[in-house]
Amino acid sequence: MPEPPVSSPPLSAFARVVEPFRVMDILARAQAAERAGRDIIHLEVGEPDFRTPPAIVDAGRRALERGATRYTAAHGTRELREALARDYRSRHAADIDPERIVITNGASAAILLALAAGVDPGDEILLPDPGYACNRQFVAARGARPTNLPVAAEDAFQPTARAVAEAWGEQTRALLLASPANPTGTRLERARLAEIAEVVRARNGLLIVDEIYGQLTFGAPERSAAALHPEVVVINSFSKYFAMTGWRLGWMVVPEAWIESVRRLAQNLFVAPSTLAQSAALAAFEPETEALLQARVSELERRRDVLLEGLPALGLEVQARPDGAFYIYADCRAHGGDSEALCADILDRVGVALTPGTDFSPAHGRDYLRIAYTQPEPRLREALERLHGVLGRG
Amino acid sequence: MPEPPVSSPPLSAFARVVEPFRVMDILARAQAAERAGRDIIHLEVGEPDFRTPPAIVDAGRRALERGATRYTAAHGTRELREALARDYRSRHAADIDPERIVITNGASAAILLALAAGVDPGDEILLPDPGYACNRQFVAARGARPTNLPVAAEDAFQPTARAVAEAWGEQTRALLLASPANPTGTRLERARLAEIAEVVRARNGLLIVDEIYGQLTFGAPERSAAALHPEVVVINSFSKYFAMTGWRLGWMVVPEAWIESVRRLAQNLFVAPSTLAQSAALAAFEPETEALLQARVSELERRRDVLLEGLPALGLEVQARPDGAFYIYADCRAHGGDSEALCADILDRVGVALTPGTDFSPAHGRDYLRIAYTQPEPRLREALERLHGVLGRG
Numbered sequence: 066m067p068e069p070p071v072s073s074p075p076l077s078a079f080a081r082v083v084e085p086f087r088v089m090d091i092l093a094r095a096q097a098a099e100r101a102g103r104d105i106i107h108l109e110v111g112e113p114d115f116r117t118p119p120a121i122v123d124a125g126r127r128a129l130e131r132g133a134t135r136y137t138a139a140h141g142t143r144e145l146r147e148a149l150a151r152d153y154r155s156r157h158a159a160d161i162d163p164e165r166i167v168i169t170n171g172a173s174a175a176i177l178l179a180l181a182a183g184v185d186p187g188d189e190i191l192l193p194d195p196g197y198a199c200n201r202q203f204v205a206a207r208g209a210r211p212t213n214l215p216v217a218a219e220d221a222f223q224p225t226a227r228a229v230a231e232a233w234g235e236q237t238r239a240l241l242l243a244s245p246a247n248p249t250g251t252r253l254e255r256a257r258l259a260e261i262a263e264v265v266r267a268r269n270g271l272l273i274v275d276e277i278y279g280q281l282t283f284g285a286p287e288r289s290a291a292a293l294h295p296e297v298v299v300i301n302s303f304s305k306y307f308a309m310t311g312w313r314l315g316w317m318v319v320p321e322a323w324i325e326s327v328r329r330l331a332q333n334l335f336v337a338p339s340t341l342a343q344s345a346a347l348a349a350f351e352p353e354t355e356a357l358l359q360a361r362v363s364e365l366e367r368r369r370d371v372l373l374e375g376l377p378a379l380g381l382e383v384q385a386r387p388d389g390a391f392y393i394y395a396d397c398r399a400h401g402g403d404s405e406a407l408c409a410d411i412l413d414r415v416g417v418a419l420t421p422g423t424d425f426s427p428a429h430g431r432d433y434l435r436i437a438y439t440q441p442e443p444r445l446r447e448a449l450e451r452l453h454g455v456l457g458r459g
Numbered sequence: 460m461p462e463p464p465v466s467s468p469p470l471s472a473f474a475r476v477v478e479p480f481r482v483m484d485i486l487a488r489a490q491a492a493e494r495a496g497r498d499i500i501h502l503e504v505g506e507p508d509f510r511t512p513p514a515i516v517d518a519g520r521r522a523l524e525r526g527a528t529r530y531t532a533a534h535g536t537r538e539l540r541e542a543l544a545r546d547y548r549s550r551h552a553a554d555i556d557p558e559r560i561v562i563t564n565g566a567s568a569a570i571l572l573a574l575a576a577g578v579d580p581g582d583e584i585l586l587p588d589p590g591y592a593c594n595r596q597f598v599a600a601r602g603a604r605p606t607n608l609p610v611a612a613e614d615a616f617q618p619t620a621r622a623v624a625e626a627w628g629e630q631t632r633a634l635l636l637a638s639p640a641n642p643t644g645t646r647l648e649r650a651r652l653a654e655i656a657e658v659v660r661a662r663n664g665l666l667i668v669d670e671i672y673g674q675l676t677f678g679a680p681e682r683s684a685a686a687l688h689p690e691v692v693v694i695n696s697f698s699k700y701f702a703m704t705g706w707r708l709g710w711m712v713v714p715e716a717w718i719e720s721v722r723r724l725a726q727n728l729f730v731a732p733s734t735l736a737q738s739a740a741l742a743a744f745e746p747e748t749e750a751l752l753q754a755r756v757s758e759l760e761r762r763r764d765v766l767l768e769g770l771p772a773l774g775l776e777v778q779a780r781p782d783g784a785f786y787i788y789a790d791c792r793a794h795g796g797d798s799e800a801l802c803a804d805i806l807d808r809v810g811v812a813l814t815p816g817t818d819f820s821p822a823h824g825r826d827y828l829r830i831a832y833t834q835p836e837p838r839l840r841e842a843l844e845r846l847h848g849v850l851g852r853g
């Protein structure tokens with residue numbers, strides 16, 4: 066590569082401090098090892114091994130054939146917003162006006178849009194720690210300030226109404242939480258969420274609930290926070306449950322009073338979401354697809370059980386039972402106090418790629434690691450065996 | 460629709476003032492008229508009537524068939540970045556390291572990324588007036604301040620180095636310009652751009668050049684600003700020249716010293732661009748596609764000529780000859796001082812949809828209107844005839 070130019074325009078303060086995902090380092094090392102001929106078990110990236118369901122792919126192909134490649138409305142096609150509203154009714158018993166739904170280029174664009182609409186530069190935004198790493202950067206990109214809200218293992222790594230009330234300060238504008246959460250896979254009970262929503266509402270604040278793993282739950286189905294209050298902003302995505310990661314399609318449910326402004330913001334900031342992805346996603350709600358996706362959820366639950374059974378013998382403690390998504394967040398203090406060094410060591414010695422907790426928790430990330438069960442059961446069993454060789458106490 | 464809830468979370472100051480595009484009002488009125496059975500000639504929206512070239516659609520279909528639906532790297536596939544680097548070499552004689560190219564979800568995401576990387580909240584950003592309406596909102600979303608840089612018809616509605624030097628203040632951080640520009644269709648000569656780049660560089664500032672219409676030029680081909688200085692940030696898109704609007708795919712060329720930070724920002728803010736769109740876009744550089752696209756550029760040039768010939772008789776003065784994109788910006792003061800009222804009147808009386816200049820110019824928008832020649836020649840001739848009925852001086 067050529068020399069860096071002498072006088073590049075200076076980076077923003079934000080860009081200078083934005084941290085890389087440690088998982089990308091792990092991934093790069095894992096890929097290098099693979100190129101050198103090693104067999105690596107990838108449990109680091111947050112993308113399941115499932116393909117987009119055939120009916121969705123077929124709908125995409127048909128859309129291509131009929132030339133559906135021009136802009137749609139900025140907030141998405143009426144057809145897809147109506148399909149989502151029907152899904153809210155049947156799956157969550159929630160009566161959501163399709164006008165309140167805004168289709169976006171993935172959940173990322175939805176969060177950017179929610180923050181543009183409801184947050185001013187300088188505002189403080191409460192973010193659970195541990196939590197999804199990017200949330201800090203979404204907030205910083207808006208010129209607002211991310212504020213850690215510590216969540217405890219005994220509370221299922223989810224906020225309590227009391228903790229939210231105590232953390233809410235003069236400058237606090239919003240709380241952004243997720244259920245099920247990344248990296249813990251834990252859910253927030255609806256009763257507790259309702260209490261939290263009251264605390265936020267009493268402060269005229271904004272509650273954003275990220276439900277991108279909302280349909281990847283084990284046991285009782287998750288009821289959308291959209292059913293709770295019409296003021297809650299709900300973020301969702303076709304990426305995870307519908308296995309459409311690379312299509313980049315998400316959506317948001319906004320308060321009635323926000324509709325006009327959010328559409329204007331969407332016009333300005335994103336023009337429109339992908340036409341092709343929107344056409345394809347219409348097939349996401351067909352019974353045949355739903356059956357396939359539910360079978361995958363059962364498969365994920367079995368994978369979780371395999372790991373939960375095997376981890377204790379490895380000195381990896383799971384303090385809060387995960388009941389959604391495809392993540393396990395494990396305490397690794399029994400193996401020294403540095404999850405980054407531990408993950409590097411595990412990868413080097415036995416070829417299992419895991420993510421250090423430092424990607425998710427400024428406070429305690431060195432004590433934890435995340436396992437993404439995005440590989441079939443036999444591979445997970447093999448991963449446990451390999452880990453036994455390096456972590457086992459037997 | 461249900462009553463708005465009593466206590467919706469307050470909108471941000473930005474969201475409260477963000478203006479709708481007037482073109483959306485025109486479009487809505489035009490569509491209502493069509494539903495009522497009227498024939499409307501659409502010259503308002505910035506999307507050509509061309510379909511995505513068949514080779515690109517085929518490549519998209521093949522990508523679907525082989526299951527290319529998972530995440531790519533945040534900055535895009537190596538294959539597509541290398542294809543773009545080859546195109547910079549052959550089309551612009553510019554030696555661009557593929558590592559400096561970042562693929563994005565449309566030019567919109569590229570601009571958001573450029574501002575996140577190079578601008579801090581509170582900074583002033585110079586924006587030519589008239590110019591692309593969304594640029595003001597991109598800047599505001601970052602918590603920075605858009606500052607109008609008036610550009611004159613006698614300067615082809617493009618900035619001069621002197622005007623940039625005079626407008627550059629203590630708080631100024633960047634200049635964002637476009638060539639060819641929207642709404643004027645005018646180009647910035649490379650010699651003048653080089654002078655401007657020097658002014659910006661001498662102030663340690665950031666120059667962002669939007670080239671989304673860069674290949675839609677008549678006469679001498681446009682040489683990319685990426686060939687000028689390695690510090691210029693160049694924004695581009697597959698939407699316009701490659702007729703891939705609905706696919707949402709763009710890219711950016713960044714300074715060498717920015718690569719690492721911009722990739723981190725892209726990981727955090729957007730995860731990745733559409734996998735399918737990236738696969739399809741690889742077919743954009745095949746000779747067969749290039750021949751088709753060049754024929755379309757010639758077609759656009761003929762359309763421009765039809766309009767330029769017809770407009771003077773209508774009292775619509777084109778003060779700076781457009782030589783790119785698919786827009787004509789015309790002075791409509793001969794018909795009163797209110798372009799919004801004029802466009803509404805024209806639509807109502809003769810069914811031709813045009814965009815009032817107020818979408819593009821805070822200062823003089825009422826004096827101008829924009830014509831997007833996104834319809835075939837016979838329709839343009841009919842539009843001229845219809846306009847004659849309401850504006851003609853004959």
